[in-house]
Amino acid sequence: MNNVELVKKAKNGDKIAFSQLYQEIYIEMYRYALTVLNNKYDAEDVVSETVLDAYRSLKLLKEEKSFKHWIFVILSNKCKRKLATYYEKNVSLDEEINVVDSKSEDIDERIMVKKSFAELSFEEKSIVTYKAIYGYSSKEIAKYMNLNENTVRSKLSRALGKLKCKMEV
Amino acid sequence: MDEKKVLNIIKSETENENIPDKIKPENIINLLGEQHEDERFVSVDIKDANAVVSAINNKKKNKVKKYVVATAALAATIGIVLLGMKLFDKTSDIVNDNKLSNDKQTVDKQNTNVVVNSDFKTFSSYEELKKFVKENTKDMYDDYWADLDEMPTMDMLEGDLPTNDTDSSYNDTDRNESPDYSDTNVRTEGVLEADCIKTDGEYIYTLYFSYDSVYMSVAKAAGEDTEIVKEYCISDMLKEKYDDLSHFADWNMKEMLVLEDKIIILGDVFSQNENIFFNNYGEKKVYDPVSLVVVLDASDKTNINIADKFTVNGSYQECRMTNGYLYVVSKDFYSEENVEPIVDGDYMECNEVYICNCKTYNSYLVFTSYNMNEKPELVDSKAVLNNGSIEMYVSGKNIYLLSNTYEYDDKGYGVNIMEISKFGYENGVITPRNQRELKGYIDDVFCIDEYNDYLRLVVTRFEQYTEINTLYVLDSELNIKGTIDDIAPGERIYSARFTGDIGYFVTFKQVDPLFSVDLSDPTNPQIIGELKIPGFSEYMHIWDENTMFGIGEEDGFIKLSMFDITDPTNVIEKDKTILEDMYHSSALYNHKAIFINGEKNVIGFMCEGYVVGTDQIYGYDTIKSVGSYYLYSYEDGKFVEKLEIPMESIYYGMNVRGMYIGEYIYIASTTGDIIVVSMDNYEIVKTIKK
Structure with missing residues (x-):
């Protein structure tokens, strides 16, 4: 069925x-x-x-x-x-950060990613989540979020930019 | 750190998380079951599912229960409000305000429910339009309510024509003499609506489709000699005739219109490969649906041929037909590079693209109109840039688009915003007129009504999680002339019917009031009556000048009501009947699914219930759907069940339609079956099984 x-x-x-x-x-x-x-x-x-x-x-x-x-x-x-x-x-978002089964050398990075992720807007979080977890294409994300495909693309790159940028500081 | 690594970190965060037991599917069944025991359906006892509930589940269970009870309580409060409204008397502030100010661009500060009112914008070139689109295209992510209604129901072609819907068999303007058969139950008398099963008084046409084909069967309606004359594979006929349709699959041809010598089939198709050449400019529009208007030459029913076809990029929404002109609406999502709407493979002129006053945009509604009087031809095309979640109401003179969005205010509370756009139409030409924003949304097309150039509508809005209902009367320029606000707070509108100066609507509460409203003075509508009865109506129909029919639910079962509306200030429920064990009817949500004719004294509709069985493999309880088609009449103030026809196999998506032709009632379904019933004694005289 x-x-x-x-x-x-x-x-x-x-x-x-x-x-x-x-x-x-x-x-x-x-x-x-x-x-x-x-x-x-x-x-x-x-x-x-x-x-x-x-x-x-x-x-x-x-x-x-x-x-x-x-x-x-x-x-x-x-x-x-x-x-x-x-x-x-x-x-406080820091309290929620759990770094369970991570390799020790990764922990700093993971904490940073989680911290920067927490600072993203809801929309950015959603787009990044769809991309990261399910590997959806911009077209698919656009469909899920009722967004324009190009908007998704630019928002995603902006969000990833923010994540990288924050970590490079 | 590169992007990939960032994404991987985020991904791995939840990868190893255990899913809490509470939300595992087997426990969800239980949760839904609990909800249902308290709510409308009779719940089926699903055993053993509890065994899996873990310690965590138990710990959290109280919380869930609370929620369940809350929803159940909400459900229990649903009731019927028949609101007779009187629209005269005192002059409200809003009216004064409107008189003082002619500036339609100003925000109406007197009434916080009004946001903006302005005319449409256009651009002289697509370059400018692209720029505008780029700056203003936004997501509809918050658009929860709009999304629920995402697919527009252009259920609404109505208008200037008399709104007196006493007889569902309309007087087709294309025909001279009044026919001795019934057509689809329409929103407005005189305006044709398409459906999956149709008759012309001589033949019964049934349209059905699967993924890769669409068929139409033609049956000669002749009482006990009724027989299927021919079956056509429309998709094959189209593929054969038109090369550019050969690669299409997913034939989603939903409905048709039957004229004297023509049949028009409407729907959309999706390409199965990447080369779609509905764009004459060689651009690819991958996976985009294309709306199809197929005109068949049906002068000889045994040899029906394709006469013509028209295309519009975008998914087919709805159509209406009046005075020989067909109006079709499609929805097309644009991309920032390709903002041009495409009709029959050509770009539309930029100045025919109108900008709705929405805050956000993501798609077009494309109107096309066709002259079907002689040789079918495209008359006009107009596109409206909006946010894609549209309800549509078409009156005899005007087309109204209601675009719904759901926004959050500073405190995080959701607000429903509805943009009303008005277009005139005459002889196929569509003219943009006015716009107006209101807070709220409408339940269905019967909640909006044009009468004597006034537009009346009942809307529900959420304000801090509480429903509030409002009645508006707007003038021809969509200025607010009168309102009744704060009707039945905490309830929402379930159905409405306007007839001349009186309006009726039902809200949902513990006991169920039916309100009557007097609308004779547009500046001062008045609630003049309120009837409280158990249950609620989902659809109401004017049976005769003194009587209104309602179909809805009581205690979860299908309920029929007949209201005496002789005195709108004192509406009486004359009779009701409850169909035990019947939980659902398509007539509740689709006015085309009900066969109702006061003159012939017949009401026909399909109802569904279910029986409980046990799954052979897993042993859990299963629910099997059962259903019957019912024929009722209303005699001496009482409902009389004339016939119950059990439907052997019910598949989901099956449509059943009743109609009368001459002395017989025909019950046709999209399975191809036809049952013929004599109107004299309600005996089945012929059964055609496919």
Whole structure:
């Protein structure tokens, strides 16, 4: 059964169909949220909230083909809102840096990357995450983020520029 | 450090992370199940999934439960508000303000819901346009609500024509005598809408498609002698006739219009390779969809041929037809290098590209119009640069685009912004008129209505996570003439119907009010009635001058209601019937899916429910969809079920349509099946199985 049919089933209230769809993307969803938020518990929360929201509003999805794209839009909005609360509360991002199974010589670099990453805008974080974790092309990222392809390209290079620049200082 | 290394570091950060049990698929099923027990569907008991729940899961569970309860509570508050609105009396501040100021460019500070109002901008050259696009193209990343409605429903061709929709079988202006058959249930009487199944009173045409082909079957409608006359593979016919279509796959031909001697098929196609030559300039537009308007010569039903085809770059959205002119809307995402919209392979003139007053842009809506009276020809094409998330309403005189965006204010609260753009059209010529921004979004095309040059609409907006509903009356230049704000805070609008000076709408709350509004004075709309009943209507239809039909849900089941609207200040639910075990109907969301005719006293629609089984391999409970087509009548103030036709196999995406021709009701589905029912005794006289 292809995904379009599964989406249609899920729209009709079929939980199994929904979880089959979810099964294909939940790892991506979690890793995206974790990268952008840098907090395991919040990542877990936004993913489960996204799932409930998506299931609840699935009827509103008109193009079944764009299910994955659509659920990522919901997820990224939740991440964005969550990040906004961090800024409000002035959560120190340093506390969250965990450098577990890294080789010792890498640790400084990793910390620097994470620190600079934390300073990127939400949009930049998202673009870099899509690129880094999933290796998406600019075209694919553009689709996910409803951005123009060229905009993605320039934003990505700007974001990577910022990461490099910060580290060279 | 190079880019690759930076990306690798970011990648490796989450690579070895364990996925928390709570969000693993097997536990998600459970979570959805919990939600459903409290919500609208009857939940299916899925056993054993809990066994996998880990310590972490338990620790965090309370939190999840809280969320579930919150959503359930929200769901429980959905109700029906039938709002009869009266639009006269007191003069509001807004009206005075508008009278004082003719400057449409100023921000209306008196009413914070109004953002900007201005006319359209154009550029004299594509160089300038490119520059503008480069500076103003922005992402729609925040556009959560708009994205939900991303695919425009140009459900809305309506207008100057009488808004009195008492009879769903419109009087086709192309025909002289009133036909003895029903056509697609339309938004506005007199304006044709395309659909996947159509009739001309003699034949029934069914369009269905798979990835690589699109077919049309033609059946002769003759009661018990009904038979399929011929089946055409439209995609093969097109490939044969036009070389430039030969490499297309993904035939997504969605709908058609049936005229006297022509059939028009509309949809879009995607290329299966990289050479798309809809661009006459040799530029590649890889994977971009192309909208197709195919005109068939149908003077002989047993020998239908392709007469002509037209293309527009971009995905097909919707069409409407009136007075022999066809209006088609496509959506095209531009790139910064190629900003020129393309119609039939040629660039459009730059001065025909109009700039919507959006804050961000990412695509065009391309309007094309065709004269279908004799030899089909392209009459006009206009493009509108906007942000790509569009709802569309077309009235007898005007086309309205409603572009939705979702923005965040300083505090991080989301705000819905809706840009309304108005275009006039006459004999195929499309003329840009006015623009206006409002806060909020509309639920569907029935929430907006043009009457006597006034545009009335009911919108919902989120303000700090609370829904607020507003009714607006705009004049012909889209200035706000009257409003009712803060209607039913915390609820949202589920359906609406305007009929002349009265409007009705349903909001969703614990008990469900149906509001009546008097709109006879545009500057002062008044809520004149409120009916509270359990359940809510998703679609409302004027049955006759004193009665309005509603289809919606109560306790999760499909519910039919009949309202007495003789006195809009005192609307009464005359009768209701609940279809137990039926959870869903396409008629709730698509007005074309309902067959309703007050004159013939018949209501037909498809409903779906499900039965629970056990998966053979995994042993978990599975849900199998079952469904029936229902025929109802309304006799002496009561719904009477005339016939229930169980549909043996339901595949998702299957469309079923009811119609009457002469003395018979035909129930046709996109599987190719046709069931013929006598209108005298509601007995099935013929079943065609494909």
